[in-house]
Amino acid sequence: MTQVPFLDLRRHHAPIRDELVAAFEAVLETSAFAGGPFVQQFEKDFAAYCGTRHCVAVGSGTDALWLALLALGVGPGDEVITVPMTFMATAEAITYAGARPVFVDIDRDSYTMDPRLLKQAITPRTRAIIPVHLYGQMADMEPILAIARAHGIPVVEDACQAHGATCQGRRAGAWGDLGCFSFYPGKNLGALGEGGAVVTNDENLARSVAMLRDHGQARKYYHDRVGWNARMDGLQGAALQIKLKRLEAGNEARRRHAALYRALLADAGGVFLPVERPGSRHVYHLFVVRVPDRDAVLRELDERGVHCGIHYPIPVHLQEAYRDLGLRAGMFPVSEQCAAEVLSLPMYPELTEDQVEYVAQELRSCLSHRSATRFAAAGSEATAQLVPCA
Ligand SMILES: *Cc1c(COP(=O)(O)O)cnc(C)c1O
Numbered sequence: 001m002t003q004v005p006f007l008d009l010r011r012h013h014a015p016i017r018d019e020l021v022a023a024f025e026a027v028l029e030t031s032a033f034a035g036g037p038f039v040q041q042f043e044k045d046f047a048a049y050c051g052t053r054h055c056v057a058v059g060s061g062t063d064a065l066w067l068a069l070l071a072l073g074v075g076p077g078d079e080v081i082t083v084p085m086t087f088m089a090t091a092e093a094i095t096y097a098g099a100r101p102v103f104v105d106i107d108r109d110s111y112t113m114d115p116r117l118l119k120q121a122i123t124p125r126t127r128a129i130i131p132v133h134l135y136g137q138m139a140d141m142e143p144i145l146a147i148a149r150a151h152g153i154p155v156v157e158d159a160c161q162a163h164g165a166t167c168q169g170r171r172a173g174a175w176g177d178l179g180c181f182s183f184y185p186g187k188n189l190g191a192l193g194e195g196g197a198v199v200t201n202d203e204n205l206a207r208s209v210a211m212l213r214d215h216g217q218a219r220k221y222y223h224d225r226v227g228w229n230a231r232m233d234g235l236q237g238a239a240l241q242i243k244l245k246r247l248e249a250g251n252e253a254r255r256r257h258a259a260l261y262r263a264l265l266a267d268a269g270g271v272f273l274p275v276e277r278p279g280s281r282h283v284y285h286l287f288v289v290r291v292p293d294r295d296a297v298l299r300e301l302d303e304r305g306v307h308c309g310i311h312y313p314i315p316v317h318l319q320e321a322y323r324d325l326g327l328r329a330g331m332f333p334v335s336e337q338c339a340a341e342v343l344s345l346p347m348y349p350e351l352t353e354d355q356v357e358y359v360a361q362e363l364r365s366c367l368s369h370r371s372a373t374r375f376a377a378a379g380s381e382a383t384a385q386l387v388p389c390a
Helices: 009-030 037-050 061-071 088-095 141-150 203-213 236-242 246-265 292-303 318-323 333-341 353-366 374-377 381-385
Strands: 054-058 078-084 100-103 124-131 155-156 179-182 196-200 217-219 287-290 342-345
Touching: 009 037, 009 078, 009 353, 037 054, 037 196, 037 236, 054 061, 061 088, 061 155, 061 196, 061 203, 061 246, 078 088, 100 318, 196 203, 203 217, 236 287, 246 287, 246 353, 292 342, 292 353, 333 342
Parallel strands: 078 100, 078 124, 155 179
Antiparallel strands: 054 196, 179 196, 287 342
């Protein structure tokens, strides 16, 4: 049986193994292990890539989001708006800044913040808005920024899944006041460990994040404010410089696989395919479809050697950790429906056409042998609304 792993990092790193080892030796020679010149060079490269003036490398995407909020002065008593359909870290950063997460539901087609619902969530306490560029496609930034600017509220992009995504040719991270990235190994640009970055065009914000990641000091042992240790490792800076050069080719390969999935699944009944917003370049960190009876489909595909993921099965507002917020099922219906139906198919640059074809064939077969009655039995409104996209 063909096996298609969900992710294949070994194959991803094999062609650059020698280059990576040489870079590690260079770090070892100079002992530049915490911050230092390898990290500084990566910061220059990544700022240039994003089209921003500044990049501050940090320890993770979670650090990036947290320190971005602290740099904006977010603190206790404040509210920060984001979406419930995201990785937990987006909300955790808000909580660790001392503020309260306020959720706005997502759009059914793009899985990103629904700008039509944003205005009603703004209160006098709103101090920042965090749209999340989920799965590799940017949120609808123009209306979000227009509303934010009209209210004088800064925007922090959670671009942790969207390295190289664009809208009207401008890259993710370069739209808001600050853009936050993760270099977790499985991301489109992944370190060989943990890493993250904040990009911005604002020099003062860049300086604040740079101080906060290094115990609030701009000069050694002179601490202007209480910060943290959120520096990037030298080894990660060196590896990321090498991997950044291959990001565009990787994103293009992902887009090719997505086009092939789309062609092979276009006329399959009962599967909702990703929708690309006009003017936006999706970089397919994940290729997420919606299917009825999702958990059964996931199990069945797994038995056929097709290993899928779920991003994410429980929206943040329904997580046990946020019970204190007093939010209930039914409050963010689109996020809740998507959480029940989303299925992430294998997606990475190294997939072969044969693998994509095998995944599509097995998914089609899983869906077609589920009888029409079974569809009806699953029976939710959600299921009835599932339509293949043209
Ligand atoms: C990965 C991710 C993060 C957190 O990044 P880490 O580097 O794992 O801390 C935050 N937000 C989203 C949307 C992510 O996908």
